[in-house]
Amino acid sequence: MxxxxxxxxxxxxxxxxxxxxxxxxxxxxxxxxxxxxxxxxxxxxxxxxxxxxxxxxxxxxxxxxxxxxxxxxxxxxxxxxxxxxxxxxxxxxDPNGSNTTAAAAVRKITGAIDVRGRKAVVFAGTGPVGMRVCTLLAKEGAEVHLTSRKMERAEATCELIKSRFGLEVTPHQVADDEAARAVLEGAEILMTTGAPGVMLVKEEIWKANPTLKVMADVNAVPPTGIEGIKPHWDGKEKEGKVIFGALGIGGLKMKIHRGCVARLFEANDLVLDVEEIYEIAKGYQ
Amino acid sequence: MxxxxxxxxxxxxxxxxxxxxxxxxxxxxxxxxxxxxxxxxxxxxxxxxxxxxxxxxxxxxxxxxxxxxxxxxxxxxxxxxxxxxxxxxxxxxDPNGSNTTAAAAVRKITGAIDVRGRKAVVFAGTGPVGMRVCTLLAKEGAEVHLTSRKMERAEATCELIKSRFGLEVTPHQVADDEAARAVLEGAEILMTTGAPGVMLVKEEIWKANPTLKVMADVNAVPPTGIEGIKPHWDGKEKEGKVIFGALGIGGLKMKIHRGCVARLFEANDLVLDVEEIYEIAKGYQ
Amino acid sequence: MxxxxxxxxxxxxxxxxxxxxxxxxxxxxxxxxxxxxxxxxxxxxxxxxxxxxxxxxxxxxxxxxxxxxxxxxxxxxxxxxxxxxxxxxxxxxDPNGSNTTAAAAVRKITGAIDVRGRKAVVFAGTGPVGMRVCTLLAKEGAEVHLTSRKMERAEATCELIKSRFGLEVTPHQVADDEAARAVLEGAEILMTTGAPGVMLVKEEIWKANPTLKVMADVNAVPPTGIEGIKPHWDGKEKEGKVIFGALGIGGLKMKIHRGCVARLFEANDLVLDVEEIYEIAKGYQ
CATH class of the missing domain: 3.40.50.10280 (Methylene-tetrahydromethanopterin dehydrogenase, N-terminal domain)
Known part of the structure; x- marks a missing residue:
């Protein structure tokens, strides 16, 4: 059959x-x-x-x-x-690849650092991928902060995560370099999930940050969300940070996507949404 | 190929x-x-x-x-x-499954009783399935009666059957219990082919009818067209009647549907409409 | 895969x-x-x-x-x-089959005659198939003439062929039998690529032409573009001419079409447009 x-x-x-x-x-x-x-x-x-x-x-x-x-x-x-x-x-x-992309990004991050108790900042985290990345990082025990240019949007997304998954994420308004620098103080993880073509964190900011250990971005088309990185970087070390670009994440996303579709045919009662897809993603790296 | x-x-x-x-x-x-x-x-x-x-x-x-x-x-x-x-x-x-459903229903009925010369009443028989059930029962030699709430619609359907297949079906206006009881007098076969959610024959009516031997209905969603029966009944005997519900008929319909599609590829000149589908249906039960 | x-x-x-x-x-x-x-x-x-x-x-x-x-x-x-x-x-x-049809027609013609230096006239050659037939015949070295009922359209198509492929084709206005007879003087090849249902060259004209050796038409539905021929002719000799009808060409077109699609999967960088399709067509007859 x-x-x-x-x-x-x-x-x-x-x-x-x-x-x-x-x-x-x-x-x-x-x-x-x-x-x-x-x-x-x-x-x-x-x-x-x-x-x-x-x-x-x-x-x-x-x-x-x-x-x-x-x-x-x-x-x-x-x-x-x-x-x-x-x-x-x-x-x-997996509308717009949101679940598999978020799962792949968080798998990359957790493969590079133990996120439990660490401060993670997700820039422009109000979109589908950002909201899912925040959720998965929070589930993994990170202390998650979400930024948006508008405080209301940041708050609304955090409330949605709270009501849907019971997880705490802290909203921040970040509309300029000063705010970006401030929110990254003490952070070990930086992820950008903004719209294509929008640079969110300047090179001078992340390079000057002494605590940042892992950075990831999902923009394949220049400019990248984090200035000065390349989409194909897949765990490249630079300035003491481990960095993942969109294509580096994309390769894993594809494996996760295929793995989840294959899994569908093992039973007739599976519901694979963000959390279940992330569980399956743990089998891939 | x-x-x-x-x-x-x-x-x-x-x-x-x-x-x-x-x-x-x-x-x-x-x-x-x-x-x-x-x-x-x-x-x-x-x-x-x-x-x-x-x-x-x-x-x-x-x-x-x-x-x-x-x-x-x-x-x-x-x-x-x-x-x-x-x-x-x-x-x-097989638009809306009309041909395969009618073929399956009539196969169920003819498997339970020799319909030749017997009185069969098809309630709400003016729709696609009802019209086809009447046609197939008449072809099998039953004395077929078709009901509708409006006499003009019943007559129009009977005329269509006459002109298209050369078969006689008797139209009846049945809009209340009294008329339902009357049209079922002497009937051995009762079939309901009404719209979903419309109950056409009350339990007290069919139970009180001494001549009815076989009953069938095509509504899978409650209420059934015949009150007091279950969609999954597939030849269940109750009160001396053999009864077929929509799911009982549906299982056979599926086999017929698959069988007809498979048959299409045995030659390049087959035309499978209601009569041909019914012929193929005779290979299934 | x-x-x-x-x-x-x-x-x-x-x-x-x-x-x-x-x-x-x-x-x-x-x-x-x-x-x-x-x-x-x-x-x-x-x-x-x-x-x-x-x-x-x-x-x-x-x-x-x-x-x-x-x-x-x-x-x-x-x-x-x-x-x-x-x-x-x-x-x-291959929009509207234009490339594979033109390739098949020209393959038929070149299989019947060495076209180099010979005069070829393409009637109603301003459409997609006609323009492609002119191009391929010119590439093969024929002296190609293109007709249209309106001179501006004939000229525009010839200019398009010149600019896109660097090939010379001569435009002609042909709106009546006299002009048709005149343009065919000295021609050895006649092809009609008009709209379905339009007869372009009368039987008396081509039969009276002493130089014509090969004729082809792409209209499968009567009337054919060349009067007095049959769509299924596939190299039939009549009055000293070798003639190809639409179905004769169509059989080869189908082989070329299939061959080109199969070829697509041999590399990831092929671009099969009219010239490349014609090259592949040389493997079929």
């Missing part, structure tokens, strides 16, 4: 990246659906739930992608609401 | 159910097209007709689905009009 | 023909995208470029189809602009 993956994507065209990655994870055929609205989800999921039965159900699974992360999150809820009892299939949510 | 199935679906998103079922029937790859308008059909069919030749043509086939049954019926006509001579591929029409 | 082909098509529904042909060329799975706008291309190509790396990149390729040839040409440019350095995949452009 073929392993079939139902790819649900809210973008006009379903992600080519997610589709190819699924094939490389061992899926026999991907059923790609683009332009999926929230109200379309139920019927599509019924088609996945009701076609195969019993032991065979685990050969069908659902992947939720799309560049719009809040919509992807809402789609996951709708998928879970559509299942009833044991009549369900496994599902993985 | 791969077995390829062209799935034509008038819904925004092509049916996941039909697609997975096709893979389970042995199709190598499904070419799923959603949002197919009648005027799109010709070009899509040309692509299926003209790519492979001779003996190879039978490795391509067409499946017409979609929740809108009249559109699916019009699409089948358009597909057949597009073929010319031996340059054609096999095609199966 | 599966051979995956990303099919980009500007039509509402991606071509069934192109998809089936890809499977028959050995592609494991086709990722079919319809309704692709020029601005969608970059993201789709990123998905194809960034999922697999190094040696594996050659297992992903891109096919550009669609009935709108100028859009397909613009899409090819956009695809090439999206690649950077060695991070790329092979790509084939």
């Amino acid at each position: 073929k392993k079939l993956l139902l790819q649900l994507d809210s973008d006009k065209h379903p992600s080519v990246f997610d589709c190819i990655t699924a094939y490389d994870a061992g899926v026999d055929d991907v059923l790609s659906y683009g332009g999926v609205a929230l109200e379309d989800v139920r019927n599509l999921v019924y088609g996945a739930m009701f076609t195969r039965g019993g032991e065979d159900l685990k050969n069908t699974a659902i992947f939720i992608g799309g560049s719009d992360v809040p919509t992807g999150e809402a789609m996951l809820k709708e998928v879970l609401n559509t299942f009833f009892g044991p009549v369900r299939v496994s599902v993985m949510a | 791969k077995k390829l199935l062209l799935q034509l679906d008038s819904d925004k998103h092509p049916s996941v159910f039909d697609c997975i079922t096709a893979y389970d029937a042995g199709v190598d790859d499904v070419l799923s097209y959603g949002g197919v308008a009648l005027e799109d059909v010709r070009n899509l069919v040309y692509g299926a007709m003209f790519t492979r030749g001779g003996e190879d043509l039978k490795n391509t086939a067409i499946f017409i689905g979609g929740s809108d049954v009249p559109t699916g019926e019009a699409m089948l006509k358009e597909v057949l009009n597009t073929f010319f001579g031996p340059v054609r591929v096999s095609v199966m029409a | 599966k051979k995956l082909l990303l099919q980009l098509d500007s039509d509402k529904h991606p071509s069934v023909f192109d998809c089936i042909t890809a499977y028959d060329a050995g592609v494991d799975d086709v990722l079919s995208y319809g309704g692709v706008a020029l601005e969608d291309v970059r993201n789709l190509v990123y998905g194809a470029m960034f999922t697999r790396g190094g040696e594996d990149l050659k297992n992903t390729a891109i096919f550009i189809g669609g009935s709108d040839v100028p859009t397909g040409e613009a899409m090819l440019k956009e695809v090439l602009n999206t690649f950077f350095g060695p991070v790329r995949v092979s790509v084939m452009a």
Whole structure:
């Protein structure tokens, strides 16, 4: 029986990246659906739930992608609401690669330093990847600080993390170099998760910081979020810091992504969201 | 050479159910097209007709689905009009599962009773499944009665069956319990094919009827069309009647659906509509 | 690792023909995208470029189809602009079958006659296939003449061929039988590439021409572009001329199409446009 993956994507065209990655994870055929609205989800999921039965159900699974992360999150809820009892299939949510990217970044950081009790600062942490990185670092026991140019946005994200995961993250407004320098005082971990093309931490700032030990950034396209680093750096040591660029993280992200998709077909009741994906990520480095 | 199935679906998103079922029937790859308008059909069919030749043509086939049954019926006509001579591929029409569901229901009924000359009443028989159930029961020699809340709709459906299949079905207006009780007098077979969520025959009515021997319903979601039965009943005997619920019928429907799709690839000139699907259904129980 | 082909098509529904042909060329799975706008291309190509790396990149390729040839040409440019350095995949452009059809037609002609220095007239040569046939014949050393009902259109196409390929083609206005007869004086090769349903050269004209040796037409649906010939003729000799109809050419076109798609997966840096497709076509007859 073929392993079939139902790819649900809210973008006009379903992600080519997610589709190819699924094939490389061992899926026999991907059923790609683009332009999926929230109200379309139920019927599509019924088609996945009701076609195969019993032991065979685990050969069908659902992947939720799309560049719009809040919509992807809402789609996951709708998928879970559509299942009833044991009549369900496994599902993985990774809209815009947010979960696998965050898991890979935190795996890189925890592979370089024991984060427990250490101060970690996530710059521009209000987006999907940043919020997930904060969550995973906090779960690992780090003392996590999140920055945004606007205090309200930083606070809102911290409250969301608190309500959803029960974890404490401290919000900071950082809109200039002085504030950046201040928030990094005593920090051992620096991560930037800003929009493409925005440089968040100047080279002179991180070089002058004596406590920083590990730095990571997710921008593949110049300028990088941390000035003076290269996207392909994958644990490069410079000025006493271990540094990970977007491509260094990206290689691991890809392995995690494939590993999670493969895992979907081992049972019919898995729900792979940020925490579960991070658990699976621990098998990769 | 791969077995390829062209799935034509008038819904925004092509049916996941039909697609997975096709893979389970042995199709190598499904070419799923959603949002197919009648005027799109010709070009899509040309692509299926003209790519492979001779003996190879039978490795391509067409499946017409979609929740809108009249559109699916019009699409089948358009597909057949597009073929010319031996340059054609096999095609199966099963919009909204109407043909396979009707075939499965009638197979269940005929497996439980010899319907020849027996009175059968199909409640709310004006929809796609009901109209097909009436047709197949009449073909099997039953004396078929069709009910609707409105006499004009009942008559129109009976006339359609007459003109399309040359079979006699008697229309009845049934809008209350009294009429339901009356139309069931002397009936041995009761089938309900109403909209989801509409209860059509009260428990007290069918229990009090001494002649009824077989009952079937196609509503999987409560309330069932026949009060007091369960969707998973698959030939359960109660009060002297043999009863089939929607899931009992559904299991057989799935086998028939898969069997028909597999059959498509045995020749390049099959046209599987309600009658042909019912013939194939005789190989399953 | 599966051979995956990303099919980009500007039509509402991606071509069934192109998809089936890809499977028959050995592609494991086709990722079919319809309704692709020029601005969608970059993201789709990123998905194809960034999922697999190094040696594996050659297992992903891109096919550009669609009935709108100028859009397909613009899409090819956009695809090439999206690649950077060695991070790329092979790509084939064949919008509306224009490249493979032209290559097949010219292969048929050059198989029947040594075209070097011979006068060739391409009627209604301003469309995508005609423009490509003129180009390939000129590259093979023929003295090529292109006709149109309007001189400006003929001239514009010749200028396009000059600027894009550096080849000389002579424009002619041909709007009546007298002009048709005149332009064919001394010609040995006649090809018609007009719109379906338009007869361009009367039987009495080509039969009365003593120099014509080879004739070809691409209209499968009557009337043919050259009066009195049959679409299935594949080198038939009549009145001293060797004649190719649309289906005769079409069989070779299909082989070339499949051969080119198969070739895509031999390296990750191929760009198959009209000239490269014609080179590959030389391996088929």
